[in-house]
């Protein structure tokens with residue numbers, strides 16, 4: 172096969188992508204064009220995990236679980252994809268498949284391929300196999316009939332059967348792929364991106380696609396140009412400095428989580444509750460900020476840490492503070508040709524305590540109804556420094572600077588009581604499907620009460636499970 176053709180490696184076999192009329196997902200292509208039907212469609216929007224596959228960009232250690240229903244075929248040209256069929260078959264099943272039957276971990280079986288792919292991703296990683304890591308690995312998979320205990324038992328029983336990594340075949344990645352009516356441009360650096368910005372008309376940026384691909388019409392008939400950002404090397408870097416971490420705009424939430432683990436462990440819980448491993452391995456920091464959703468989980472953290480964003484466009488770079496980024500409901504200051512190329516995450520002062528909490532209908536795999544991030548310094552029970560930012564209480568993520576001003580240089584207990592009794596003067600949340608205005612206000616008071624308990628007991632954190 173000529174390298175210039177559009178190739179995807181499916182279960183170690185080179186498959187040419189051809190005869191595509193419309194923009195489709197990886198899941199549709201596997202099932203409808205290749206009759207690889209072990210991968211199932213449940214919700215088609217990232218919530219159930221039935222469509223989970225493992226993807227590797229260069230046949231190396233970078234393999235990760237993703238939801239194939241949320242990925243457009245054009246995003247994965249040149250990648251290696253492992254589906255349930257690649258693990259084993261009736262005559263030669265994978266040890267995890269055997270364990271599922273031994274532990275009675277499957278009844279109707281619809282969810283089983285997805286659970287097995289999530290289990291394999293964990294077995295394939297460097298993580299220790301514990302209840303916590305198993306719970307996390309399957310947090311993006313739903314089972315309606317079996318119950319989770321046998322599934323967890325099955326995964327635990329093969330903790331020593333880690334499968335070998337993906338094969339070493341490499342495929343040339345094309346810089347431009349036309350699939351039906353959609354052309355995908357894949358710049359590998361900012362210089363190439365600049366050329367596309369000058370040459371391509373009417374385009375959309377796409378990073379992971381975990382937000383944008385939800386709005387993709389089932390069959391998109393329109394001519395479209397998509398500029399992919401995840402292939403740009405400058406957008407994938409992570410640099411650790413003494414006082415800050417610099418993160419490229421296309422760093423995935425999972426890599427963000429790994430990067431902060433030792434220096435900002437206070438952020439682990441909220442990032443671990445971000446979607447599921449499948450979502451975190453696909454969704455990016457830049458994408459999260461650029462959706463400009465009032466309930467995005469990253470913005471409140473960046474607001475209380477006073478992060479700077481680096482913007483890149485046709486006219487080069489500029490820097491702006493996160494406080495100036497959001498303009499209105501799902502609106503930000505970026506021009507059509509501008510991207511977030513990187514951001515700086517200042518490491519919090521050792522004297523400060525950082526808290527970041529979200530409330531959602533489910534503990535795992537759910538978008539926040541409200542969230543609150545706090546950066547506070549207390550000396551002798553007096554608040555010396557305070558930054559608070561909330562999600563889900565206004566049309567943008569909101570820095571609670573007026574409330575903070577009223578609370579500093581005062582006893583923390585009195586200040587928090589003041590905040591709880593006067594919160595309606597500082598935030599007026601809206602009602603929507605996730606929660607009423609009244610619920611949001613009362614729930615936010617609950618988070619302030621949680622802060623009070625943490626400070627009284629001198630705790631670094633108090634998770635919702637402990638409360």
Ligand SMILES: Cc1cc2nc3c(=O)[nH]c(=O)nc-3n(C[C@H](O)[C@H](O)[C@H](O)COP(=O)(O)OP(=O)(O)OC[C@H]3O[C@@H](n4cnc5c(N)ncnc54)[C@H](O)[C@@H]3O)c2cc1C
Pocket residue numbers: 216217218375376377378379380381382383384385400420421424444445446447450453454455456457458459460461462466467468469505509510511512536537538539
């Ligand atoms: C099941 C599910 C669970 C989720 N859970 C959570 C959650 O717990 N918390 C949460 O906050 N969100 C959650 N999300 C939302 C989403 O996953 C995140 O917002 C994610 O970070 C988006 O990143 P992306 O790279 O996939 O964005 P994309 O979908 O690729 O892009 C989103 C938008 O940003 C633009 N864009 C992307 N990157 C850049 C850039 N660098 N510069 C300029 N523009 C850019 C795109 O053009 C597009 O308009 C969830 C989504 C799903 C489907």
Ligand code: FES
Pocket residue numbers: 211212213214215216217218219220221222223238239240241
């Ligand atoms: S089909 Fe439900 S997550 Fe993809």
Ligand code: FES
Pocket residue numbers: 276277278279280281282283313314315316317
């Ligand atoms: S076995 Fe039926 S949904 Fe899980």
